[in-house]
Amino acid sequence: MTARTLMVQGCTSDAGKSALVTALCRWLKRRGAWVAPFKPQNMALNSAVTADDGEIGRAQAVQAQACGLAPHSDMNPVLLKPNSDTGCQVIIQGRALGNMEAAGYFDDAEETADRPVGHPLYKQVARAAVLESYARLARQYEAVIVEGAGSPAEINLREGDIANMGFAEAVDCPVILIADIDRGGVFAHIVGTLALLSETERARVKGFVINRFRGDIALLQSGLDWLERETGKPVLGVLPYLHGLHLEAEDALPACLPPPPGEGRGEEKTPAPGSSVAGEVTAAPSPSAPLPAGEGRLRVVVPVLPRISNHTDFDALRLHPGVDFRFIGIDEAPPPADLIILPGSKSVRDDLAFLRERGWTEHLQKHLRYGGKLLGICGGFQMLGRAIHDPIGIEGDPGSSTGFGWLEMETTLAAEKQLRNVTGRLTFDDAPVSGYEIHAGVSTGAALQRPLAWLDGRVDGALAEDGQVAGTYLHGLFDNSAAADALLAWAGLREAKAPDIHALREAAIDRLADAVEYHLDTQALLHLLS
Numbered sequence: 001m002t003a004r005t006l007m008v009q010g011c012t013s014d015a016g017k018s019a020l021v022t023a024l025c026r027w028l029k030r031r032g033a034w035v036a037p038f039k040p041q042n043m044a045l046n047s048a049v050t051a052d053d054g055e056i057g058r059a060q061a062v063q064a065q066a067c068g069l070a071p072h073s074d075m076n077p078v079l080l081k082p083n084s085d086t087g088c089q090v091i092i093q094g095r096a097l098g099n100m101e102a103a104g105y106f107d108d109a110e111e112t113a114d115r116p117v118g119h120p121l122y123k124q125v126a127r128a129a130v131l132e133s134y135a136r137l138a139r140q141y142e143a144v145i146v147e148g149a150g151s152p153a154e155i156n157l158r159e160g161d162i163a164n165m166g167f168a169e170a171v172d173c174p175v176i177l178i179a180d181i182d183r184g185g186v187f188a189h190i191v192g193t194l195a196l197l198s199e200t201e202r203a204r205v206k207g208f209v210i211n212r213f214r215g216d217i218a219l220l221q222s223g224l225d226w227l228e229r230e231t232g233k234p235v236l237g238v239l240p241y242l243h244g245l246h247l248e249a250e251d252a253l254p255a256c257l258p259p260p261p262g263e264g265r266g267e268e269k270t271p272a273p274g275s276s277v278a279g280e281v282t283a284a285p286s287p288s289a290p291l292p293a294g295e296g297r298l299r300v301v302v303p304v305l306p307r308i309s310n311h312t313d314f315d316a317l318r319l320h321p322g323v324d325f326r327f328i329g330i331d332e333a334p335p336p337a338d339l340i341i342l343p344g345s346k347s348v349r350d351d352l353a354f355l356r357e358r359g360w361t362e363h364l365q366k367h368l369r370y371g372g373k374l375l376g377i378c379g380g381f382q383m384l385g386r387a388i389h390d391p392i393g394i395e396g397d398p399g400s401s402t403g404f405g406w407l408e409m410e411t412t413l414a415a416e417k418q419l420r421n422v423t424g425r426l427t428f429d430d431a432p433v434s435g436y437e438i439h440a441g442v443s444t445g446a447a448l449q450r451p452l453a454w455l456d457g458r459v460d461g462a463l464a465e466d467g468q469v470a471g472t473y474l475h476g477l478f479d480n481s482a483a484a485d486a487l488l489a490w491a492g493l494r495e496a497k498a499p500d501i502h503a504l505r506e507a508a509i510d511r512l513a514d515a516v517e518y519h520l521d522t523q524a525l526l527h528l529l530s
Contacts, residue, residue, distance in 0.1 A: 003036075003138040004529040005173040009148035009164055011189035016178040016211035016239070018059040019247060021147040023512035024525070026066040028143055030513060035143040037063030040130040041078040041163040042149060043088070045309040045346055046248070049419050049436040054094015055079060058312055059147070062248050066509045074133035078126045078162070083307060083346045083395055092129045096417050099393075127162045134171060143529055146173065153196035165201045174206045174528045176236060181220075182212035187227055194231060206528055207236040209520065214241040237520030242511060246319065246504040248312050297324045298493040301337040303360065304329055305351040305379075309344040310438070313377055315501065316478040322496025323488070330354060334363050339373045339491040342380025344475065348413075348441070349390060349401040352383045361404065373491045374406070374469045381461060381471030382441050385409040394440050406469045407462050409445030416440075422474065424455035428463060429486035435476030443473075 006024070010017045021037055028035040039060050048061035054073030064071040073094030080088040083099065090097050137144050152164035152175075160166065168175050179189045194202050208227065213220065217238060224235045300317055304327050317325045328334050345351040355361070368374060376384045385403040387410045392398060394413040403411075423434040433453055452461030452472050461472035470490075478484040484498035516522065 003141045003144040005138065005144045005146060005171060006525070006528050007146040007148060007168050007173050007175045009152045009168075009175050009177055011151060011153075011177055011179040011186075011193045012183070013150050015151075015180045015189075016209070017147045018063070019512055020178055020209060020211070020239075020516075021145050022059075022063045022066045022247070022509060023516045024145045025063050026509050026513035027516045027522075028145070028529075029067055033143050034141050035067050035145060036069060036137050036141040037067060037075055037147065038134060038137055038144050039076045039147040039149070040134070040167045041080070041126070042076050043080040043082065045081055045307065046312050047079065047081065047310065047438060049421050049438060050075075050094055051421075052094065053419050055091055055096070055417070055419055055438060056094065058248050058310075062505070062509070063145075063147075065505070066513075074136050077129045077133035081309070081346055089346070090126075092126060093133060094419075123160055123162070127160070130162045130167065131170060134167075138171075148175075151193065152201070153193045155196060165197065165204070168204055169200065173204075175204050176207050176209060176528070177205055178209040178211050180211050181238075182214070182241060186210055187223060190227060191230065205233060207234045207521075207524065209236050210238045212241045213238045234521070234524065236524055239515050239519050242515065245508050245511060246315075246501075247508040247512070248315060248505070296495060297322055298339060298488055298491060299324045299326075299335070299337045300339045300341065300491075301326050301328050301334060302341045302343055303327075303334070303355065305343060305345050306330070306354055307346040307351055309346045310378070310475050311343055313343065313475055313478060314341070316484055316498060319499050319501070319504065320484070320488075320496065321499070322493050330358055334360075337367065337372060338493075339375065339488075340364065340367055342374070342376040342383055344377055345379030347395045348379040348382050349388055349399070350396060351379065352388065352401055352403065355383070364404065368406075368468055372468070375487070375491075376471035377477075378437075378439050378473055378475060379441075381473060382411040382443065384462075384469060384471050385411055385443065385445065385447070387411070388441070389413065407445070407447040407464060407471060409443050409447040409462065411441040411443045413440045414442050418473075420456075422455040422460075424453050424460070426453050426483060426486050427451055428490065431482040431486035432480060433474065433477055433483040434480050435474040437473050438475065439473050441473075 008017050008020050025035050025037055037060055039057065042057040044057045046058040047055050048058045048071055050056055050073045051070035052073055056071060056073055056076035057079055060076040061071040064075060077093045079091040081091065082088045087099055090100050149163035177190060177193060179186045190208055194205065220238065228234055300323050302314055314325065317323050364374060382388050383403050384407045386405050386408065387400055387403055389400045389410065389412040390398055391412065392415060394415065417440045418437055421436045425431065426433055447462035448459055450463050450465065451459035452463050452470050453474065455474065460474055461470065463470045479501045481498040481500055
């Protein structure tokens, strides 16, 4: 069996690709199709662990959920995780191969003394992995819905492209373009994108979807008519702006973060929290806004590190009725809080230095002195120990850094990354907990004799003797309502119950599929998949 394949490309980053693919996957699943998602190449710091113990972008894990499937490394065979302004970790078919500067990744492979042809990080190997993974999915499923990256009109990245039209031409699949009308200039985005494509690529585009429209559709109709006359291609539909949509963002970094790697170089950019690809995720409080009022609500603060990773850990807290949640820009004065959480990081030693440079050592000391609780997740957990060692340069230059020292442990970064989905129980409450681990660090020391959790028969994390400081390697721990209730009670919350984040995500996926059913030309979509 060879799958029917349809590719969604965007006129801009954050145009709506991820959620439209999610919506199409659920819509086809409702019709009884055996469908799978696919993204050839992704640049993101939010990742998920797959059923085959690999690592892919979180958006593809959500798309797999829309298909009723466990995520697999073939669904996102190339994942680039930025760890500096010009470099990233390259993950091929779920496995980290090493670090590479952007220029080295995008350059053609030429034999040199130190990097012979066949070096495992060259884009030719990535291309081969993309086509191999796609071929496996195409043999297993009736339909494959493919998501592009950024825009197909990035002329500086066209040669050797595997993320957009290069892939579409390699597998000979039709393409639909999605454009975001909410940011303005939607007709220019579409016409300009087509103008920058080659003749064969333009012919491959079979129609357009306009995203995030609000207002009277009759006022838009003349523009839609003009667009169809000008391009000779149909508008397949107009998706409305969906308010209150609770869906994990692909790499939605908080607005207070400095521009992420790739901005200005034609690579895929990242939106601010509160945005989504086909609507609107419930917004996090603005970095400059005061914490919302509410007697008895727990004040939770997370500093936004330059290389923050897996900030989706906090989606459940942002939606919690008993929590005043706030991301804090690294140069912003931290407000009073009941709980401070140090998040994951792709460059732990650099982000630790960044915190120190901006006075967070003194702030955290004051926070603890006045009885506040401190939790570290993954890289944030490593920062709480005595030292972090990177002897072989996993995340940058080799060396060691002194940690904050609130937990009696040291961490050494190893070449082999630990990837696993896990279940277990919290040690202090016996509440069930589940999530996933993605880390190169191996932590040892007396602090681990008081673990925070038992996970599949292993100890995880640490809880200080005074009960104020804790850490864990577990991502997604707040997604489990029982674990969230226990951890927030530890931090001082007694009343409110955590929302069912899994049910909210399912409802969001169904809303997206409903939008496809009601607002797009489904007969035309089925024809493209025939």
